[in-house]
Amino acid sequence: MIKHSGLHAARGQIGWILALIVSTAVVVKLEQLELGAQFATLTVNPLAEPALPxxxxxxxxxxxxxxxxxxxxxxxxxxxxxxxxxxxxxxxxxxxxxxxxxxxxxxxxxxxxxxxxxxxxxxxxxxxxxx
Structure with missing residues (x-):
């Protein structure tokens, strides 16, 4: 009644490897977006000219x-x-x-x-x- 195949026994390790691959792909994709650099860079100096004198x-x-x-x-x-x-x-x-x-x-x-x-x-x- 219990299956003793190799894939069935290694299902935890296979799941962990798949999760590692997916998380690595997500990290690589986020690094390619460079959101931090876009958010950290000011396009206009807010102190250059006040909105009102x-x-x-x-x-x-x-x-x-x-x-x-x-x-x-x-x-x-x-x-x-x-x-x-x-x-x-x-x-x-x-x-x-x-x-x-x-x-x-x-x-x-x-x-x-x-x-x-x-x-x-x-x-x-x-x-x-x-x-």
Whole structure:
């Protein structure tokens, strides 16, 4: 009742060899596709040109915080960061931005901020404009 043929006895080894051949073929095919190289290569530098100019971000931040002393902490932080980013641009009027940043920092610090994001934005603005 039990079959004792050689192929029947070696069915486990045959299955393992077939699985090894199939897995090797899959690996070789995946290596030929070179998906990793395609995904790792950037076709466009995302930092080359911003989608919107930094002046637009600064104007938007000024609209959100027309009076920095009474604005919400996140709007204050947004304004300070936008000023800092605008100050790092080559075509920026650094003196005017530095004066605005100094006034904004003074207005914000008069409210005794405790928000860590706002405190970091103040530190960033101070370091960019050497305040």
């Amino acid at each position: 930094l002046d637009h971000d600064l104007a938007r931040a000024r609209l959100l915080a027309p009076d920095p002393a009474t604005a919400a902490p996140m709007d204050q932080a947004r304004l300070l960061i936008a000023l800092s980013l605008a100050g790092t641009q080559d075509a920026a009027d650094f003196d005017a931005l530095a004066a605005e940043a100094a006034q904004t920092v003074a207005d914000v610090e008069a409210t005794v901020p405790s928000d860590p994001v706002l405190l970091n934005a103040i530190a960033l603005c101070r370091s960019v404009f050497a305040l």
